[in-house]
Amino acid sequence: MPQGGLGHLMGIAPSVLVTLLNPLEGEGLVERRRDDLTGLEEGCGTPASPDGDRRRA
DSSP states (O other), rough: HHHHHHHHHTOOHHHHHHHHHHHHHTSSSSSSEEEEEEEEEEEESOOOHHHHHHHHH
16 A cells, blocks of 8 residues: 555554654564655555564464
């Protein structure tokens, strides 16, 4: 899901979403990918790593 779409769905400002996602990304629980053409973060998933799947279970 695009990061902007997630923020909209949650009803929170983009800067707040970044603040929430940074620690989760640091622990490997979510992954944000950059668009190869624009360099912008195109989306995130929750969880997006095997470690995230294990910790969620």
